[in-house]
Amino acid sequence: MNELFRRMLFLPEQASTVAKDVDQLHYVIITTTMVAATLIFGTAAYFLIRFRRRSETEVTRKVEGTLGWEVLFVGLPLGTFLVWFFVGYHDFIRMQTPPPDAMDVYVVGKQWMWKFTYPEGPNAMGVLRVPVGKPVRLLLTSRDVIHSFYVPAFRIKQDAVPGAYTQTWFEVTKPGSYRVMCAEYCGLKHSEMWAEVLALSPEDYEAWMQEQRRGLVSRRDASPSAPEREEPYKPARQAARYDAQEPHGEVMYGERGTLAERGERVAAERGCLKCHTVDGTAHIGPTWRGLYGRRERLTTGETVVADEAYLTESMMKPQERLVEGFAPVMPTYLGELEAAEVAALVEYIKTLRGARLETIRSEGPVYEPIGGK
Amino acid sequence: MNPSAGSSQPDITYLNHETTVSSWLLTRDHKRIGVMFLVLVILALLLGGVFAMVLRIELLTPGPTIISAMTYNRMFTLHGVTMVWLFMIPAIPSAFGNFVLPIMLGAKDVAFPRLNLASVYIYVAGAGLTLFGMLWSGADTGWTFYTPYSTTSPTAVAPILLGVFVIGFSTIITGLNFITTVHTLRAPGMHWSRIPLFVWALYGTSIIQVVATPVLGMVLLLVCFERVFGVGLFDPARGGDPVLFQHMFWFYSHPAVYIMVLPAMGVITEVVCAFSRKNIFGYKMIAASTFGIAFVGFFSWGHHMFVSGQSTFGSGVFGVLSMLVAIFTAIKIFNWVATMYGGSIDLKVPLLYVLGFIFLLMFGGMTGVAVATTSLDVHWHDTYFIVAHFHYIMVGAVLMAFLAALHYWWPKMFGRVYPERWSFLAASTIIFGFIVTFLPQFLLGNLGMPRRYYQYPAELQWLNVLSTAGASLLAFGFSLIAVYLLWSLRYGEASAANPWGSKGYEWHSGSPPAPHNFTEAPRFEREVHDYTVPEAPRAY
Numbered sequence: 001m002n003e004l005f006r007r008m009l010f011l012p013e014q015a016s017t018v019a020k021d022v023d024q025l026h027y028v029i030i031t032t033t034m035v036a037a038t039l040i041f042g043t044a045a046y047f048l049i050r051f052r053r054r055s056e057t058e059v060t061r062k063v064e065g066t067l068g069w070e071v072l073f074v075g076l077p078l079g080t081f082l083v084w085f086f087v088g089y090h091d092f093i094r095m096q097t098p099p100p101d102a103m104d105v106y107v108v109g110k111q112w113m114w115k116f117t118y119p120e121g122p123n124a125m126g127v128l129r130v131p132v133g134k135p136v137r138l139l140l141t142s143r144d145v146i147h148s149f150y151v152p153a154f155r156i157k158q159d160a161v162p163g164a165y166t167q168t169w170f171e172v173t174k175p176g177s178y179r180v181m182c183a184e185y186c187g188l189k190h191s192e193m194w195a196e197v198l199a200l201s202p203e204d205y206e207a208w209m210q211e212q213r214r215g216l217v218s219r220r221d222a223s224p225s226a227p228e229r230e231e232p233y234k235p236a237r238q239a240a241r242y243d244a245q246e247p248h249g250e251v252m253y254g255e256r257g258t259l260a261e262r263g264e265r266v267a268a269e270r271g272c273l274k275c276h277t278v279d280g281t282a283h284i285g286p287t288w289r290g291l292y293g294r295r296e297r298l299t300t301g302e303t304v305v306a307d308e309a310y311l312t313e314s315m316m317k318p319q320e321r322l323v324e325g326f327a328p329v330m331p332t333y334l335g336e337l338e339a340a341e342v343a344a345l346v347e348y349i350k351t352l353r354g355a356r357l358e359t360i361r362s363e364g365p366v367y368e369p370i371g372g373k
Numbered sequence: 374m375n376p377s378a379g380s381s382q383p384d385i386t387y388l389n390h391e392t393t394v395s396s397w398l399l400t401r402d403h404k405r406i407g408v409m410f411l412v413l414v415i416l417a418l419l420l421g422g423v424f425a426m427v428l429r430i431e432l433l434t435p436g437p438t439i440i441s442a443m444t445y446n447r448m449f450t451l452h453g454v455t456m457v458w459l460f461m462i463p464a465i466p467s468a469f470g471n472f473v474l475p476i477m478l479g480a481k482d483v484a485f486p487r488l489n490l491a492s493v494y495i496y497v498a499g500a501g502l503t504l505f506g507m508l509w510s511g512a513d514t515g516w517t518f519y520t521p522y523s524t525t526s527p528t529a530v531a532p533i534l535l536g537v538f539v540i541g542f543s544t545i546i547t548g549l550n551f552i553t554t555v556h557t558l559r560a561p562g563m564h565w566s567r568i569p570l571f572v573w574a575l576y577g578t579s580i581i582q583v584v585a586t587p588v589l590g591m592v593l594l595l596v597c598f599e600r601v602f603g604v605g606l607f608d609p610a611r612g613g614d615p616v617l618f619q620h621m622f623w624f625y626s627h628p629a630v631y632i633m634v635l636p637a638m639g640v641i642t643e644v645v646c647a648f649s650r651k652n653i654f655g656y657k658m659i660a661a662s663t664f665g666i667a668f669v670g671f672f673s674w675g676h677h678m679f680v681s682g683q684s685t686f687g688s689g690v691f692g693v694l695s696m697l698v699a700i701f702t703a704i705k706i707f708n709w710v711a712t713m714y715g716g717s718i719d720l721k722v723p724l725l726y727v728l729g730f731i732f733l734l735m736f737g738g739m740t741g742v743a744v745a746t747t748s749l750d751v752h753w754h755d756t757y758f759i760v761a762h763f764h765y766i767m768v769g770a771v772l773m774a775f776l777a778a779l780h781y782w783w784p785k786m787f788g789r790v791y792p793e794r795w796s797f798l799a800a801s802t803i804i805f806g807f808i809v810t811f812l813p814q815f816l817l818g819n820l821g822m823p824r825r826y827y828q829y830p831a832e833l834q835w836l837n838v839l840s841t842a843g844a845s846l847l848a849f850g851f852s853l854i855a856v857y858l859l860w861s862l863r864y865g866e867a868s869a870a871n872p873w874g875s876k877g878y879e880w881h882s883g884s885p886p887a888p889h890n891f892t893e894a895p896r897f898e899r900e901v902h903d904y905t906v907p908e909a910p911r912a913y
């Protein structure tokens with residue numbers, strides 16, 4: 001049944017855990033809507049024939065709607081639509097909430113390629129290798145304009161917005177290669193901005209990771225479908241100010257060490273440690289030790305979990321949500337820190353989590369904006 | 374034959390009482406202004422159509438076909454900008470609305486005739502600026518102008534933004550004019566409960582235009598500022614928020630799709646009644662749902678942003694509200710179909726377009742509900758499924774209604790009858806061509822082909838070829854219409870005063886109407902489209 005519908009509707013294969021549920025609702029909605037539309041149009045066509053004009057002088061009756069009909073006209077579709085909405089929203093929440101045991105990969109979109117960075121070290125361009133059967137959380141951002149990370153076979157899509165980290169997740173169900181495309185128009189080669197998700201068996205994945213760790217960390221992994229290209233024109237802006245900031249710009253792609261090690265270096269170079277400590281003592285700003293996953297009390301009295309989104313926001317818009325007890329003195333790093341540096345810093349902060357290690361992301365769905373807004 | 378045939382027609386009409394060029398260019402007559410708009414929007418449709426054909430031909434093969442990627446990207450932007458702002462938004466209100474709204478109310482003209490003339494020139498100026506930008510170097514941002522691409526793209530985005538900004542004033546003026554006219558210039562006997570539903574539709578549209586267009590104007594100006602002076606509003610590299618633009622843009626542009634579609638629904642209501650010889654099934658429901666759409670339409674913009682990083686909760690709220698908009702649309706569809714019940718239905722060409730309209734709107738609207746379902750939209754967002762969805766709705770609705778109106782009011786406007794057989798052929802070609810063009814695009818979207826793609830995976834080719842074949846049929850249908858309508862202007866048979874035997878109020882005037890619409894004061898003794906009372910013979 002599933003397979004039949006999938007083929008009839010021209011849907012791609014279902015390679016992720018959510019794909020099948022999404023499709024199932026898809027079948028129901030499309031079938032119902034098409035049947036309903038056909039019925040309504042069929043009624044119109046029937047009236048057309050049944051009540052066709054027979055003479056020029058024909059006089060018609062006056063027919064006026066009654067409350068009963070109108071209530072039926074409103075109630076029936078509204079009820080149906082709301083049911084669909086609730087089922088869909090249920091799936092949507094699931095699609096928006098990465099499981100607590102997901103592994104992280106940082107994804108950076110750039111005109112016109114996708115780059116992937118694993119916290120444990122390796123970088124890859126154009127090919128995202130993941131193990132089958134393990135949830136993978138992607139933390140997405142962009143170096144220039146908005147891109148959108150789209151894997152049709154997984155039924156996922158998420159915009160990569162410059163200056164913020166957004167997230168999505170998937171769990172692949174069968175080994176294979178899946179096409180990644182950019183779905184948000186991003187300039188000249190938008191339609192060529194492809195990459196590949198290579199789903200490996202856990203053993204193959206582990207072997208690959210081991211190999212990467214043995215000193216091949218900075219090897220660029222060029223994809224056949226998205227080779228690094230010459231840029232045919234310089235965008236009006238000075239080709240992204242981030243690039244002007246060498247050598248930091250290479251923190252994600254050029255240097256050795258895990259992402260967290262690189263983050264430690266960024267923290268020192270960018271002056272974060274002038275105000276933040278890593279040993280648990282509060283200084284001008286809150287300490288980073290144990291920060292990741294901590295519940296912070298804000299000046300507004302609300303609390304917020306310090307997850308990736310909040311950490312990114314605190315770097316970009318530090319005054320937006322201030323932690324209680326600290327002066328609003330932190331400068332914004334928007335446009336100063338490159339996306340890769342933010343990723344490195346976040347990973348570094350994560351390594352400083354101390355004893356409360358595992359509490360994060362097991363507290364049920366977090367309905368917080370995942371972007372930095 | 375015809376109930377009203379044989380009544381005398383006015384000798385002096387708005388067309389022949391003055392014939393100099395300046396009498397047209399400086400006219401304050403709403404009918405002439407309507408005709409001028411009609412010509413202008415048809416030119417825009419033609420231009421946008423040519424762009425569309427080039428795009429479709431380019432997509433015949435997976436790789437480069439006839440134009441370069443850069444040209445393609447500029448072309449789809451021009452297609453979108455031209456179609457949306459130069460055709461779909463002004464088409465029905467500015468052309469047909471201007472022509473029939475005052476007549477339907479029994480007024481001599483709109484409330485501000487000079488402003489009305491100004492709106493033509495503002496439209497021309499805006500269109501000129503936009504065209505200038507296109508020829509200068511052409512923007513490649515898509516009609517949605519998403520930042521930070523639009524603030525950094527090396528193409529000439531600024532003139533196009535300014536052009537659209539200027540056109541916005543034309544829209545606002547038309548809206549203000551209609552609102553004031555409805556409030557102040559109704560003839561004696563024209564109670565609120567008698568106002569024709571086309572006028573109600575225009576009234577609702579005008580409210581959206583007046584409220585929402587300034588927001589668009591603002592956001593477009595802000596993008597211009599950012600481009601020209603480098604203020605950092607939307608570009609994160611300068612400290613801005615790129616998603617802010619999307620909120621502001623869709624706050625206008627979601628309601629804007631109703632600016633396009635509500636007047637179309639108004640036309641459909643008139644035509645269904647006239648050709649079914651029936652009063653509308655639920656007058657109040659149709660009028661009320663217009664305002665329901667106008668109102669809720671303002672609170673569903675976030676359904677364009679489910680994957681933008683907006684909060685999950687926000688997406689849920691926007692999803693529910695979108696369902697409400699769909700309900701108001703459904704109400705109208707049910708009422709049109711119910712109107713046909715018990716009627717005396719004459720399947721003339723305008724009604725054929727109405728059937729096309731109902732068919733397309735239904736599938737477009739139903740897929741709208743599907744894409745408003747949050748989990749499904751993640752897969753469909755920014756793919757050809759969306760392209761198909763909004764073409765079904767917007768082109769299906771606006772174009773079908775535009776053509777219905779064109780044929781329905783052609784005798785009213787020009788006093789000529791168009792050739793029935795040719796027009797039937799053209800209408801069938803267009804409706805069939807339309808389905809062949811856009812149905813495959815739903816499937817392309819399911820397969821995962823993103824929109825705005827110059828190149829695509831080779832396995833998607835046959836669906837694209839099919840779509841292009843449909844587009845060619847469409848183009849053929851349009852050329853047919855162009856030929857026979859131009860022909861009928863000169864050689865067409867003279868029309869009776871009320872060739873359809875319609876009981877819409879606009880037929881109280883002659884066809885074509887006298888310079889000030891009526892030679893004697895119109896009397897509104899019955900409700901609009903009440904076919905149960907015989908009409909007294911009328912001198913025009």
Ligand code: HEM
Nearest residue numbers: 630634676677695696699741742744745754755759763766
């Ligand atoms: C009745 C008139 C309608 C019109 C004129 C219309 C028009 C449009 C247009 C122009 C777009 C594409 C915008 C773009 O991205 O360029 C669009 C997208 C969309 N429409 Fe409609 N639509 C209509 C009805 C509906 C209804 C009834 C619903 C929901 C119940 C709906 C839901 C959506 C959604 C969710 C999207 C965004 C999908 C996405 O981009 O992922 N629409 N519509």
Ligand SMILES: [Cu+2]
Nearest residue numbers: 147182184186
């Ligand atoms: Cu892109």
